[in-house]
Ligand SMILES: Nc1ncnc2c1ncn2[C@@H]1O[C@H](COP(=O)(O)OP(=O)(O)OP(=O)(O)O)[C@@H](O)[C@H]1O
């Protein structure tokens with residue numbers, strides 16, 4: 100059972116005001132904080148507290164990656180698994196970074212930048228530097244949401260480079276915190292029910308950056324190179340080390356199927372899954388725990404050059420026992436993915452072909468023809484499964500307690 104602090108005399112659903120920012124030791128605007136009871140109707144009051152069934156607590160997922168490494172694309176795949184469209188808060192700041200759907204709220208940790216663009220320039224620090232971020236506030240607010248308490252979260256405006264007035268975030272069923280530092284601060288890390296790191300190799304990151312920032316945003320090749328170089332020391336110091344804490348890592352590397360490939364179009368993608376994580380059973384190919392190499396091209400899967408190769412097996416990652424599923428190459432026909440799907444186990448689908456259906460539904464998302472899209476979709480299904488198991492275990496807990 101969870102204990103929620105009661106703030107009597109407050110409506111459970113008041114319209115918040117964001118006009119009087121009153122900074123407190125917690126960092127957020129206490130006057131404006133709205134407390135939402137997550138307690139069931141059967142909850143009993145007593146002595147200034149309400150005892151609540153913990154089953155309604157928010158499940159918190161962390162997604163870490165550098166900028167331009169596919170976090171938004173992954174989020175779109177994840178929210179789609181839960182159904183419903185993810186949209187910015189209605190009637191709010193048009194530059195909000197938050198996405199809300201029926202089940203999920205995705206908040207971007209850029210909103211916890213403590214220095215705006217000018218401030219960072221003046222102090223000579225990048226956004227990746229912990230000194231440019233407010234981890235105390237991040238911790239207080241993620242913890243509050245996890246405990247069923249709504250918060251007034253700041254907004255970092257990427258258009259103006261300024262910190263805008265805060266927006267109200269109510270506790271969702273699933274909170275995803277995505278950005279540069281979800282696993283950097285030990286207190287925030289401990290709040291995560293599951294964590295993912297998108298590990299994009301430098302070669303591939305460069306190719307994606309060029310694709311987006313040159314083709315879509317008109318930046319020059321030199322400025323893209325300079326921006327990557329400027330961020331690299333802080334990326335190596337503060338972002339990359341977080342992968343050791345992740346429950347699942349999606350590693351994206353150049354292909355090994357084309358000797359000395361430097362185009363970066365064909366990718367080798369590895370899904371590294373930690374063993375022993377509660378409510379998470381790693382995916383396997385053919386035979387759990389064995390070492391497998393599989394080239395599925397032939398009668399049932401069309402493959403043009405350079406083909407497709409899957410590998411699976413046990414390994415070690417930062418001293419942890421892991422299972423690794425790897426796909427090198429790309430699909431010619433997405434509808435044939437069902438053939439691959441039918442050879443994978445523990446993928447947490449609700450019906451035969453669900454992975455293929457999700458991939459076909461979002462065939463226009465980047466990475467839909469390779470392991471990035473496939474593994475992001477599978478991790479999305481694993482998160483749904485994890486969420487359902489957490490809810491089921493919490494619902495069962497009071498029953499167990501009654502029996503005892
Ligand atoms: N799996 C992929 N395959 C190929 N290109 C990709 C893939 N994922 C992302 N990209 C490229 O990278 C760009 C950035 O992707 P996305 O917006 O999802 O990343 P992000 O981490 O959310 O970025 P930011 O933090 O800068 O907003 C896309 O426009 C696309 O060009």
Ligand SMILES: O=C(CO)[C@H](O)[C@H](O)COP(=O)(O)O
Nearest residue numbers: 166209216226257258260279
């Ligand atoms: O690393 C980043 C995460 O998205 C951004 O560069 C950081 O948030 C700063 O944003 P901007 O460049 O818009 O001022």
